[in-house]
Amino acid sequence: xxxxxxxxxxxxxxxxxxxxxxxxxxxxxxxxxxxxxxxxxxxxxxxxxxxxxxxxxxxxxxxxxxxxxxxxxxxxxxxxxxxxxxxxxxxxxxxxxxxxxxxxxxxxxxxxxxxxxxxxxxxxxxxxxxxxxxxxxxxxxxxxxxxxxxxxxxxxxxxxxxxxxxxxxxxxxxxxxxxxxxxxxxxxxxxxxxxxx
Numbered sequence: 001x002x003x004x005x006x007x008x009x010x011x012x013x014x015x016x017x018x019x020x021x022x023x024x025x026x027x028x029x030x031x032x033x034x035x036x037x038x039x040x041x042x043x044x045x046x047x048x049x050x051x052x053x054x055x056x057x058x059x060x061x062x063x064x065x066x067x068x069x070x071x072x073x074x075x076x077x078x079x080x081x082x083x084x085x086x087x088x089x090x091x092x093x094x095x096x097x098x099x100x101x102x103x104x105x106x107x108x109x110x111x112x113x114x115x116x117x118x119x120x121x122x123x124x125x126x127x128x129x130x131x132x133x134x135x136x137x138x139x140x141x142x143x144x145x146x147x148x149x150x151x152x153x154x155x156x157x158x159x160x161x162x163x164x165x166x167x168x169x170x171x172x173x174x175x176x177x178x179x180x181x182x183x184x185x186x187x188x189x190x191x192x193x194x195x196x197x
Contacts, residue, residue, distance in 0.1 A: 041088045042107040044081055046123050050100035053077045053125040053139035057092035057101060066092060075129055075136050081121040083109040098145065130173040132180065137173040 036042075057079070058066040065085035069078040081092075093101045111118045125139040147166055154162050165186040169177045177186070 036105045036107070040105055040107060041090050041103045042105050043083060043103075043109060044086065044088075044092060044121060045102050045104045046079070046081075046121055047100045047102075048123050050098045051079060051123045051125065052098055052100075052142040052145045053079055053123070054097060054142050054145075056095045056097060057081075060091040060095045062089050062091055063087040070127065070136060072136055075127045077125045077127050077139050079123045079125070083119050083121065084114075128171065130176055131171040132176040133173060135173055143170055
């Protein structure tokens, strides 16, 4: 047998079985299959329970995939990730203060139209409505979490006063808080005066 025929037979032998892995993974028994490696940054997932609607994810989104939509009439905030703009950079996961976002092992968004719900990761939160002017402002979960963080770090000497002040203004938007600070007796320097006593 000539050398050329030997080489040809050896090359053909390499192509007698599939060269690629079975895809998607685990679809064919007794064959090599594709697998998802650990640490893959796949489609982001959000825990609706943990999300407080603070906008941190939207502020750091490099692909402008995360948008915030506030509905004044329904007093709802929609936090939305459009997966086909997402670059899977994980900035949103790193910045989320409540660890509501994670990168899943799913990496194939698929939909036939832009409007398909499969294109989006949506979370809806209730917005508070100002007791004075009536406009909506922060999500209730965000205000509750802010109070929790504040109470963790506040000086014990002023904890009761600051807590009482927070409860006085939590139903007002930022503009009305400033306008009504004197009337509500919630001066921002009150704790300094107390610490001096």
